[in-house]
Amino acid sequence: MSYKVVFHIDWDDDQILKMALVNIENLLKDPSAISSKIHLVANGESVRFFRKEFCGENYPKIKELHSNGVRFCICNNSLNKLKYKPENMLDICEIVPTGVIEICRLQDAGFAYIKP
């Protein structure tokens, strides 16, 4: 069995990011989750965690999860609002036009939704 799941973060709260990363890590290490599809969608102020210059202590975990197939989707509306440029974001990020539409699209495609 495998799972399809979208994790959603939006607040500028390091504890929430950490919870999301631990959630994903726990999911991936479960034998039942082999070949699961996992997306994290970040919008609102949470996008700042994915700036190259800011990512800091969470970067190794994010990079490891990405290398295990987790996709990190960042809302471009939020980048615009905060005046961040796509090139300021970690290379592992995918920029999506509208975070909430990405979340709708994924749920429509059968993904479970989890809000840490």
Add this chain to the structure above:
Amino acid sequence: MSYKVVFHIDWDDDQILKMALVNIENLLKDPSAISSKIHLVANGESVRFFRKEFCGENYPKIKELHSNGVRFCICNNSLNKLKYKPENMLDICEIVPTGVIEICRLQDAGFAYIKP
């Protein structure tokens, strides 16, 4: 393409309401979202944001979203608990008996769920 989505708010936190309204605004302005069905369900203490006498600075945005088809569904259990009367609420609101049942009902009908 179009989307069906229910946004859920429950806390008495102005930042969360603002996030929900911006989320909905971003969704509506995306060309792919034409004729989407968008509901916001408010329960718990968040219902106070929809009192006529309180709504304040958020009112113009709420009214504009409503005129664009967004439905604002307010939990009657929460009104009772806080001793608010339906007639104290903004005219654009729909009062639903139980907010969480409205959310279940919408998800059963294929709506995506987003918790800002």
Add this chain to the structure above:
Amino acid sequence: MSYKVVFHIDWDDDQILKMALVNIENLLKDPSAISSKIHLVANGESVRFFRKEFCGENYPKIKELHSNGVRFCICNNSLNKLKYKPENMLDICEIVPTGVIEICRLQDAGFAYIKP
């Protein structure tokens, strides 16, 4: 009609637990919800609310909801992280290996998701 719904809590915040319990109570008392299936999945620090020695004032409500068929599923990864043992948890709890997988599994089975 009846509903299938999973409530998810993860933070060590008593107000969130109380919101979840009131949500479930309101759902159960609605005539349309007869024979609904309701699960609460607790992971992260929220698992501490279900320790025998800690549960305190929320225990009567939890016990009552359980006797009405609500299932309380506690994440074993979170127990391990906090060094709690399954035998320290309330008897009404079910220990699940990974909370987020339980949530995925339930949504895959048609359960609505609500995050108080």
